[in-house]
Amino acid sequence: MRLHLFIFSFLLLLAGLLSAGGCATAVSAGQNTALDGTDLVKMTDDMSAKIMASPAVQRQYAEHGPLKVVVMAVENQMRAEILPRGPAEAFTARLRNLLSKHTPTQFTWIMNRDAFYRLRNSELPVDLGPSPDAINPTHALTARFSSLASEDATHRDSYYLCVYELTNLTDRTILWTGSYEVKKTAVKGMFD
Amino acid sequence: MTRLLSSAIAALLLLLVAGGCVSEQERQASAAVADYFSGNLAAAAARLQPLAQNTDSNFVLNNARLGSCYLAMGKLDEAEAAFLKAYEVINSLGVNNGGRSLGAVLVDEKIKIWKGEPFERAMVNFYLGVIYAMRQDYANCRAAMENALFKLQEYQDAKSDQFKERDSDFAIAYLMLGRCFQRLGRDDLAQANFDAAVRVLPSLAPLADLRLQAQSNVLLVVEVGYGPHKVTDFDGSIVGFAPTPPQQGPVPWPMTYVDGRWAAIPGIHPPPLDLLALAQERRWQSIDTIRAVKSAVGTGLIYGGAIYGAAAANRRNGMSSQDALVSAAMIGTGLLLKAVSQADVRQWEMLPRSIYLIPLHLAPGTHQLSLRFPNARGLDYTWNQLSVPEHGDVTFYLRAHPAAPNMAAMPR
Numbered sequence: 001m002r003l004h005l006f007i008f009s010f011l012l013l014l015a016g017l018l019s020a021g022g023c024a025t026a027v028s029a030g031q032n033t034a035l036d037g038t039d040l041v042k043m044t045d046d047m048s049a050k051i052m053a054s055p056a057v058q059r060q061y062a063e064h065g066p067l068k069v070v071v072m073a074v075e076n077q078m079r080a081e082i083l084p085r086g087p088a089e090a091f092t093a094r095l096r097n098l099l100s101k102h103t104p105t106q107f108t109w110i111m112n113r114d115a116f117y118r119l120r121n122s123e124l125p126v127d128l129g130p131s132p133d134a135i136n137p138t139h140a141l142t143a144r145f146s147s148l149a150s151e152d153a154t155h156r157d158s159y160y161l162c163v164y165e166l167t168n169l170t171d172r173t174i175l176w177t178g179s180y181e182v183k184k185t186a187v188k189g190m191f192d
Numbered sequence: 193m194t195r196l197l198s199s200a201i202a203a204l205l206l207l208l209v210a211g212g213c214v215s216e217q218e219r220q221a222s223a224a225v226a227d228y229f230s231g232n233l234a235a236a237a238a239r240l241q242p243l244a245q246n247t248d249s250n251f252v253l254n255n256a257r258l259g260s261c262y263l264a265m266g267k268l269d270e271a272e273a274a275f276l277k278a279y280e281v282i283n284s285l286g287v288n289n290g291g292r293s294l295g296a297v298l299v300d301e302k303i304k305i306w307k308g309e310p311f312e313r314a315m316v317n318f319y320l321g322v323i324y325a326m327r328q329d330y331a332n333c334r335a336a337m338e339n340a341l342f343k344l345q346e347y348q349d350a351k352s353d354q355f356k357e358r359d360s361d362f363a364i365a366y367l368m369l370g371r372c373f374q375r376l377g378r379d380d381l382a383q384a385n386f387d388a389a390v391r392v393l394p395s396l397a398p399l400a401d402l403r404l405q406a407q408s409n410v411l412l413v414v415e416v417g418y419g420p421h422k423v424t425d426f427d428g429s430i431v432g433f434a435p436t437p438p439q440q441g442p443v444p445w446p447m448t449y450v451d452g453r454w455a456a457i458p459g460i461h462p463p464p465l466d467l468l469a470l471a472q473e474r475r476w477q478s479i480d481t482i483r484a485v486k487s488a489v490g491t492g493l494i495y496g497g498a499i500y501g502a503a504a505a506n507r508r509n510g511m512s513s514q515d516a517l518v519s520a521a522m523i524g525t526g527l528l529l530k531a532v533s534q535a536d537v538r539q540w541e542m543l544p545r546s547i548y549l550i551p552l553h554l555a556p557g558t559h560q561l562s563l564r565f566p567n568a569r570g571l572d573y574t575w576n577q578l579s580v581p582e583h584g585d586v587t588f589y590l591r592a593h594p595a596a597p598n599m600a601a602m603p604r
Contacts, residue, residue: 030284
């Protein structure tokens, strides 16, 4: 009788494992050390608050009126982390959106040429703003993401430094700079 | 209780047998692979597209297959999207933790989400790098190649105090990294990567030359042959890769002609990558032993059950129902263990055996480019309108395959 119980329990356990194994999908399980949506929100919220509070930016606005800013995609200097075009643009586009919303009079935003013509050709219903050929930007909003990454038999670590800069294109001076840092670690499992 | 037990065993056996049958999805994937190798890339992509949306255990595999199709078709945006999906899951750790790992060990290895062998993971990154090189996005090409190297890096004992990274065997990624760093204005890092390529494969010395690579404004990425395939031993519990390089023979080597003239490029042969050789280094396999033990215990239980039954039947008073049950349970459990010790043989079939990197220095304008493979039949390619820009460089991808003469992605 004990043997029966043992075999029956074993079968139940196997059935349980089979069903448990099927719960998580390939994209819902696991952890990644890449920058994600949470970083995007935290980083751009932080940067927009800092840029709005910058005395240099305020002084420039007071002296010359709205800053005509061209927005560039993020420059990827990260080790072993791909930053596709979409996310590379999102990290500066969200900052632009936040600043447009909170300080609509201080900045005139100009899309960079590549993004402008690509979006115009895509015929997506997006407000592209003025054509980059119609208006000369006075400032550039750029971002540069760097990282130190390492991977070994047990885990993967990534330390990110994301630097944003608002540069005066007339005299090539940096009007404002801000940075965001984050460290991420993911531990390897049996089949990693 | 006996009836319940028998039904449970029968049901589980049925489940395992059913699990072993080829599903409709697997049939579609096999048909797509056949389409790919017959040169019908559009049909292969159409079959794989719905499969690649499904976030099941074959998600990475089907996206890698789909990426191969699109890359050979020259559809770079689609290829990038497919490879990126695979890349994200490959880079996620702990995807198979919990029930999946336990299920894969105890029940069926195919339960686990396929992330590929390390060389397959490296190839997903390599192809992404090639796509970015074709778009002249050298920052992302660099990142992809660095990640490819991570996937094939060797480590000394991680628990040891003297933990140290070793060079990866993936010489081709070092070469590509060198080119990327050159184009990003970092000649110092370019040189370091060319040096690493030569350390891994000394025959690459003429190709891993800073000046040669700096002057080259056209790069041909040429794939030939068939990648390794998984094979199992007699009872399916031990898996290996076949064929070995000696079994397959020499790699077809290309001769390049520009505007009808042979372009002598030093160091392009032997190729910087031979996946048949790389696959033989199966240092990363972790559950071969578990499967072998399950299989051995299964065999023991089958023999043990049979012997126990035979001994009981030979007793003077014959076999009791209890003896019959014990014997049947041992044989049944043994069969179950044998059934669940089958190796996972899923693999990325589209991979080539070798990849050549051919750097050329051509004058801006339109050129006729031919590639001939003297030691392989049916591999002869000519492009009459290869456009070389005034500034910058172009990367050109070709999957050389006798049944499919048009598997090439033109530079954009």
